[in-house]
Amino acid sequence: MILEKKKTFNNFAASKGLRSTRQRDIILDYFLATRQHVSVEELYLKIKSAHPGIGSATVYRTLKLFVEAGLAREVLLHDGQTRYEHVMAGEHHDHLVCTGCNAIIEFENETIEHLQDEIAARHGFLIRNHKLEIYGLCANCRG
Amino acid sequence: MILEKKKTFNNFAASKGLRSTRQRDIILDYFLATRQHVSVEELYLKIKSAHPGIGSATVYRTLKLFVEAGLAREVLLHDGQTRYEHVMAGEHHDHLVCTGCNAIIEFENETIEHLQDEIAARHGFLIRNHKLEIYGLCANCRG
DNA sequence: AAGCAATTGAAAATGAATATCAAAAGCAGG
DNA sequence: CCTGCTTTTGATATTCATTTTCAATTGCTT
Numbered sequence: 001m002i003l004e005k006k007k008t009f010n011n012f013a014a015s016k017g018l019r020s021t022r023q024r025d026i027i028l029d030y031f032l033a034t035r036q037h038v039s040v041e042e043l044y045l046k047i048k049s050a051h052p053g054i055g056s057a058t059v060y061r062t063l064k065l066f067v068e069a070g071l072a073r074e075v076l077l078h079d080g081q082t083r084y085e086h087v088m089a090g091e092h093h094d095h096l097v098c099t100g101c102n103a104i105i106e107f108e109n110e111t112i113e114h115l116q117d118e119i120a121a122r123h124g125f126l127i128r129n130h131k132l133e134i135y136g137l138c139a140n141c142r143g
Numbered sequence: 144m145i146l147e148k149k150k151t152f153n154n155f156a157a158s159k160g161l162r163s164t165r166q167r168d169i170i171l172d173y174f175l176a177t178r179q180h181v182s183v184e185e186l187y188l189k190i191k192s193a194h195p196g197i198g199s200a201t202v203y204r205t206l207k208l209f210v211e212a213g214l215a216r217e218v219l220l221h222d223g224q225t226r227y228e229h230v231m232a233g234e235h236h237d238h239l240v241c242t243g244c245n246a247i248i249e250f251e252n253e254t255i256e257h258l259q260d261e262i263a264a265r266h267g268f269l270i271r272n273h274k275l276e277i278y279g280l281c282a283n284c285r286g
Numbered sequence: 287a288a289g290c291a292a293t294t295g296a297a298a299a300t301g302a303a304t305a306t307c308a309a310a311a312g313c314a315g316g
Numbered sequence: 317c318c319t320g321c322t323t324t325t326g327a328t329a330t331t332c333a334t335t336t337t338c339a340a341t342t343g344c345t346t
Contacts, residue, residue, distance in 0.1 A: 018323085021325080023324080039302095075218040082302080102293090111258055112259075134259055136269045161292080161344050200297095
């Protein structure tokens with residue numbers, strides 16, 4: 001599915017007349033290799049250790065392209081940094097965020113998705129994406 | 144219910160050993176008088192026109208107190224500003240956010256709330272609050 | 287009224303994100 | 317493989333929301 005995503009990005013780039021560059025390839029590789037919710041800074045530091053030449057501005061710019069291309073999604077947690085997560089085809093996961101230890105538990109619930117569709121339809125609203133975050137204390141932290 | 148909220152804040156202040164100040168009273172009045180999703184800047188400007196002495200740092204500080212006191216909730220939209228909305232006892236509304244015109248439509252759905260409780264229970268998670276935002280185009284903007 | 291700690295306002299500091307711009311790199315067409 | 321044109325990049329400066337700092341003020345207790 002990594003090839004799949006690279007193809008998606010290439011198609012997007014082609015359709016927008018964007019050029020294919022070494023940096024974008026590298027950043028995409030690193031982004032695809034991460035797990036959930038990388039901040040730009042985190043991704044930048046990882047990349048920098050292997051590719052010192054790449055600047056953080058490029059990482060910022062490129063992640064925004066990934067969002068446009070439909071590969072990534074912005075996640076705003078409460079730590080003052082914009083984070084990015086993968087957009088999986090079809091599937092959509094939401095988050096339980098522990099305010100004690102910052103653990104993030106992902107879950108999926110079809111019924112909730114359906115209800116959202118209904119609500120949107122009722123308002124003539126066309127859904128592009130959504131975000132559901134539940135804040136509280138995880139099993140460990142509720143002590 | 145405004146008196147209710149003032150009392151809630153006073154109780155909180157008392158329990159934390161916080162002092163009662165003119166500024167906090169004023170800021171609370173203005174916050175309670177706002178409708179949904181005030182940014183700190185917006186609230187500060189409103190207050191400043193009638194009370195020029197009050198500084199923005201105090202508004203920032205005080206809104207965080209309201210969150211601690213359970214009166215307010217942070218809402219992170221995608222405009223780079225932290226916004227605050229009222230916490231209504233029991234009820235919880237979520238948002239349809241139009242990426243075309245930035246309109247925000249609020250809705251409530253009991254079933255979704257229930258499902259969230261179930262999911263949390265399944266993970267031994269204790270819910271403090273949650274946030275559901277659906278992004279897309281409103282009826283006007285989907286043209 | 288006096289003393290002490292919390293609070294405030296102004297200004298400086300921080301920090302994420304964006305804009306600027308000259309140099310470098312991609313992509314034609316010849 | 318050059319040439320010329322445009323996009324992209326990296327470094328730096330800039331912006332802007334938020335936080336911190338700190339001296340002065342204020343609230344509270346005795």
